[in-house]
Structure formats: structure tokens, C-alpha cells
Amino acid sequence: MSRYRDPWDIPEWHALGREAALVRHLIGSGATALGKANYADQIGEYYNAFFGLSVGLERLAKLILVADYAIANGGKMPNEKEIRKFGHNLLRLTNAVDSIVLDQGLALTYSRPTTEVSSKIIDCLDAFADARRGRYANFVSLDDPNFSREEPIGKWWNEVAEVILKQYYYGKFRQKRVEARAEIMDMLMSPISIICHTDENQNSMQDVRSASIRTGQTEIVQRFGRYNALVIARWLSEVFSVISFKACYQHGVRGFFGIDEYFYTYTVDDQLLKSRKKWPLR
Secondary structure, eight states, rough: SSSSSSSOOOHHHHHHHHHHHHHHHHHHHHHHHTTTTTTBBBBHHHHHHHHHHHHHHHHHHHHHHHHHHHHTTTTTTHHHHHHHHSOHHHHHHHHHHHHHHHHTTOOOOOOOOHHHHHHHHHHHHHHSSSIIIIITTTHHHHHOOOTOOOOOOHIIIIIHHHHHHHHTTTTSHHHHHHHHHHHHHHHHHHGGGGOEEOTTTTOOEEEEHHHHHHHHHHHHOOOOOHHHHHHHHHHHHHHHHHHHHHHTTTTGGGGTTTGGGGGGEEEOOHHHHHHOOOOOOO
16 A cells, blocks of 8 residues: 555656556557558558557556556555566457456456457457567568568458458448449549559559449448457456556555546447547547
8 A cells, every 4th residue: 555645746656647648649549540541642540550559558458457466466566577577469468457357356337349350450459569570561571572461451451351341341232332433433533544552452453443442441441440449448448447446446556546537538438439530539
């Protein structure tokens, strides 16, 4: 239990507040970028999204582990060596959080997402966090031009976007509408246009119809990719909010005073997660 009465005099409170503020904005910038990323003029937003979400979700999970450690150790915070033991693997970290929820008996409104899309998102962000497979894949490709299986944007499209399209596009009215619009655009624009684009898998697109279809698909992937990433963030945010509140008010760990409030921005209903384009909420 902290020997300080006023949180302003608690060094840990300031450190946790700074970390929470950082994590809140990393996740927000990542989710915002994910809703803008496309093959045409915003390809860099994919990387913004992967950086923000992979680091933000990892560090949010670690904040939960820190709170759990403090509860288990009479208010003592973990040192750097202990925190290093948490590792960087996002799947292992989220599994550890799941165990904490059960062990601590935390009552949650939003449970851990277990859909195929959420699992694929965790896998892609985990791969991106791996320097060779993700963050530095472009440099690896300079030495190995055939290196493509783990290229982050292609991996995202093949493993996340395609699952989203199977759920919300293929065989649905959306597909008919997108393809009908593409046919009209092709008829109107092909005689006067030159198309030279590559999609997320570096496949060439040289006609209006294929580019228009990809644009329609991208709009769906943007919306539901962002939504499913935010569902993961919402679960972790609520776990941290609940456990940090418990640490402070039930176990006297004053370093967590008010820190739960940083993540209320993500503990909102599905309608807002699907419709809101800019995060975190102001």
C-alpha cells in the first residue's frame, strides 16, 4: 500500500498516467489510420495503423499485468526486469489478460472477442511487431525480392480483409452494388482514362472496372477492420479500467487513482465503434 495520501505526490501515479495517455493515443491513431488506409493514395496509413495498434494494444495489456502484479504484491509495482518478463507477443499477452479476468473475478460488460476476424487481427499485429516479419519487411525485401508471405499490407488483406469480405461482401447486395457501379464507371471513364495501380498484394490494376471494385471492397474493409480492432481495444480498455479501479479502491494502490478514466473513450457501444472515424473520442 502506498505511503502517500495525495496522488500528486506519488511518482507511480505520474508514470502510469503518462503511459495511459500514450497508449490511449497510440490505439486511437492506429484505429483512425486503419479507416483511411487504401491501395491508391493512402498506402502509408496501413503502416500507421499497424504501428499504433500493435504497440498500443501490447502496452495496454501490460498495464493490466502491472495492475494485477500490484494487487498480488501488496501494492508493490513491478520493476523493469519483471515487466520484461511479460514479453511482446500479443497473443500471449491477451491470453494472460484473459486469465487475470478469471482469477480476479472481474465483472465485464464486454467480453474478449473471439471471432475469426479478431483472431486474424491479433496474428497480423503480432507479425508486424516482429522486426523481420513486419516492421522491417520492406528492408528484408531488398535482400530477398521473393519475400512476400509476411509483407504486412498483403498479409492484412489476405488474412483480415478477405475474412471481412466473406462476411459482408461476397454474395451480398453490397457486391452487386459495387460491381454495378464499377461497370458504369468503366463504360464512362475507360475511353478517356489511364489506370496504373497496384493492389495490396502488388497485383497490377490497369482498368477502371477492377480499380473501382477494389475501391468498393476497401470501403468495407476500412469500416469493419477498424471496428474489429476497436472491439479488441474495448475489451482490454474495460479490463484495465475495472482492475485499476479495484487496485486503487479495494487494495489501496493509489498509483492507479483515476487512471481508469483514460480508456472510457473506447468502452462504448457497437454503433459508435462502427460509425466513428476519428479516435480517441474528444
